[in-house]
Amino acid sequence: MLREVTATRYITPLREGGSLPGLVEADDLGTYVLKFRGAGQGRKTLVAEVLCGELARRLGLRVPPLVTIELDPVLGLGEPDREVQELLRSSGGANLGMGFLSGALGFDPLAFSVDPREAGRIVWFDALVNNVDRSWRNPNLLMHRGDLWLIDHGATMIWHHNWPGADTSAARAYDAAEHALARFAPDVASAAATLSPLVTEDLLAEVTAEIPDAWLVDEPGFDTPDDLRRAYARPLLARAAVVHQRITGIEEAK
Template sequence: MLKEVIATRFIAPLREGGSLPGLVEADDHGMYVLKFSGAGQGRKTLVAELVCGELARRLGLRVPRLVTVELDPELGLGEPDQEVQNLLRSSGGTNLGMDFLSGALGFDPLAFRVSPEEAGRIVWFDALVNNVDRSWRNPNLLVWRGEVWLVDHGATMIWHHNWPGAQASAARPYDASDHALAPFAPDVAAAAAELAPLVTEDLLAEVTARIPGSWLADEPGFDTPDDLRQAYARPLLARAAVIHDRIQGTE
């Protein structure tokens, strides 16, 4: 299970990127970027954030710590923005939070260099989870304390929006020509040799076990949350073994 916290104060909306997360303070006195269950694709976005974030961490990539955040929809009733009010009202219960990296800067390839080794590991990981939202237009990378951190994985594993076609979708190549780190000569072969053997059935079971059952309930075609957890793991396990040969646009 992820650490569970309770939101005690809604601080402000964060108007960056395509989603509208919020900054909250919790009962452990920590500050978290809150991803709303009532936003966009709802709980599937939260599942993607959790699975990819926890998997990336276990592969040695830097991702802000994730927690589940219990939200009272009345917490931010004083917020004047109607869009934010609607999100709060529709997101009561369990949401996803990530540590707020105070002072972090958005990644700028002209100001910050990334080694081919690190670029390769990030590109390989993004290919594994089919991250279509790490382009030079919107890197979803932060620089904090001199290191690159990965954020915003809601637009990954797009096959979970159509489970009957999941295996076929997960077999498709990954186009990295637009990737934010493509200019840094990513060493994908070395990354695959290092990371692919780590993506095991046991590792994926450990990661998917952290998905709250409430985010998996009532999914058509699945009898239990554990059946759905296994469905998340299967494409990733198959993809890890072969995706290095299907990454396009890094040369």
């Protein structure tokens, strides 16, 4: 399971995100971007953040540390914004925290260059989890101390919004034409050769075990959180072996 911390101070809302995340301090003295379980996208967004973030980390990609943040709604009593107050009131309990990278810059594909091998690894990973939110319009990438970091994986694995059609949805191609890194000739073939063998049943079991039970209970069609964990792993395991053949819209490095 993810490390657990408790929020001690709500600092400010972050207006960049559609779900209105907030910046908080916690009892471990860390500063985190908090994503609310009470936001409009619901707990499935938090599940996707954990599964994809921790999978990316184990595949060697840079993702800020993730924690669960216990939130007491009383922290929002002094917040003047009514929308933020409502988020705080509706999100008591376990929420998701992402380590705040102080001084990081939003990635601009016109201002930074990316090596084709690194670009290929990120494009391959995004294809694996079907990330539809890494476009040049909204890269969800940060430059921090010269390195590229991945953030915001809530808009991935669209099949978990319709489990009966999950296998069909997960078999579809991935259009990378508007991917933020498409212009850097991503070496997807090299990425697939390196990363695909790493995506095993054991690895996916380890990653899905990081998801708190509270975000998995009462899912229609599943008796236990572990049943749902296996449902998350199954399409990813199948997709990992072939997804490089289903990426369209880019010209790979030669």
